[in-house]
Amino acid sequence: xxxxxxxxxxxxxxxxxxxxxxxxxxxxxxxxxxxxxxxxxxxxxxxxxxxxxxxxxxxxxxxxxxxxxxxxxxxxxxxxxxxxxxxxxxxxxxxxxxxxxxxxxxxxxxxxxxxxxxxxxxxxxxxxxxxxxxxxxxxxxxxxxxxxxxxxxxxxxxxxxxxxxxxxxxxxxxxxxxxxxxxxxxxxxxxxxxxxxxxxxxxxxxxxxxxxxxxxxxxxxxxxxxxxxxxxxxxxxxxxxxxxxxxxxxxxxxxxxxxxxxxxxxxxxxxxxxxxxxxxxxxxxxxxxxxxxxxxxxxxxxxxxx
Numbered sequence: 001x002x003x004x005x006x007x008x009x010x011x012x013x014x015x016x017x018x019x020x021x022x023x024x025x026x027x028x029x030x031x032x033x034x035x036x037x038x039x040x041x042x043x044x045x046x047x048x049x050x051x052x053x054x055x056x057x058x059x060x061x062x063x064x065x066x067x068x069x070x071x072x073x074x075x076x077x078x079x080x081x082x083x084x085x086x087x088x089x090x091x092x093x094x095x096x097x098x099x100x101x102x103x104x105x106x107x108x109x110x111x112x113x114x115x116x117x118x119x120x121x122x123x124x125x126x127x128x129x130x131x132x133x134x135x136x137x138x139x140x141x142x143x144x145x146x147x148x149x150x151x152x153x154x155x156x157x158x159x160x161x162x163x164x165x166x167x168x169x170x171x172x173x174x175x176x177x178x179x180x181x182x183x184x185x186x187x188x189x190x191x192x193x194x195x196x197x198x199x200x201x202x203x204x205x206x207x208x209x210x211x212x213x214x215x216x217x218x219x220x221x222x223x224x225x226x227x228x229x230x231x232x233x234x235x236x237x238x239x240x241x242x243x244x245x246x247x248x249x250x251x252x253x254x255x256x257x258x259x260x261x262x263x264x265x266x267x268x269x270x271x272x273x274x275x276x277x278x279x280x281x282x283x284x285x286x287x288x289x290x291x292x293x294x295x296x297x298x299x300x301x302x303x304x305x306x
Contacts (some may be wrong), residue, residue: 032184044074067166070173097242104251108258115282116263124275128268167252173275175239175248197230199225218278220279230287
């Protein structure tokens with residue numbers, strides 16, 4: 001099976017924070033740490049600018065700038081440090097990578113079916129007729145309230161492409177740069193650390209824009225942290241085992257499409273935010289189980305597509 005055939009336990013590599021090929025040389029560690037320092041500085045600058053623009057302008061396009069903050073920071077870091085672009089691994093590859101891309105597109109749907117299905121069956125949330133999510137509502141304003149089905153199909157395809165493009169912005173930073181540099185720098189538990197950084201990066205908007213439904217926002221933020229950190233383990237394994245960043249991009253885009261857009265647009269019935277959605281308890285529990293199950297097994301870290 002996809003997740004069983006390999007020769008190196010990633011837990012060994014993660015525990016010491018080193019690549020599977022052996023201990024990183026001092027020069028590699030120093031270079032990785034300097035790259036990370038510059039990356040985090042640029043990430044902070046890009047994130048502050050993009051989040052400020054989102055809060056001030058309230059533009060429907062502000063999400064694009066926010067999601068591309070990690071990617072822009074990573075690309076600028078590579079450019080300023082003359083690190084090159086080869087290790088981004090933008091090639092699709094064959095076999096393993098193709099299977100991983102299919103898996104990445106499907107697994108968020110399975111998570112959504114289990115979590116949302118449980119909420120519907122237990123009446124923690126209601127299955128309601130489809131209603132457009134905020135992002136879909138913005139798109140529909142350009143086409144009118146009742147677009148013809150060919151236009152609706154075009155809109156759906158356009159949104160899928162948009163999700164892929166936006167996800168690519170984040171993944172170029174998180175898994176395309178930060179994760180591998182954390183490993184090279186000798187950071188303990190690099191996958192866990194990368195997932196936590198990815199999760200905490202979302203916190204400012206959670207506290208500044210999330211609606212209040214009676215429960216403290218810190219509660220929702222911590223559930224979100226659990227969900228996204230667990231998702232980060234899947235993202236990391238797909239990136240490191242295949243050597244390609246495309247499975248991570250597809251998984252990220254599929255997560256946003258299935259969880260954030262589609263299934264949330266089929267749910268209602270009062271305040272359900274603490275049960276479903278990215279800050280929902282049920283989604284977090286399912287993600288912990290899924291991440292734990294698919295993290296098991298012996299496999300080899302690949303830095304590029306072979």
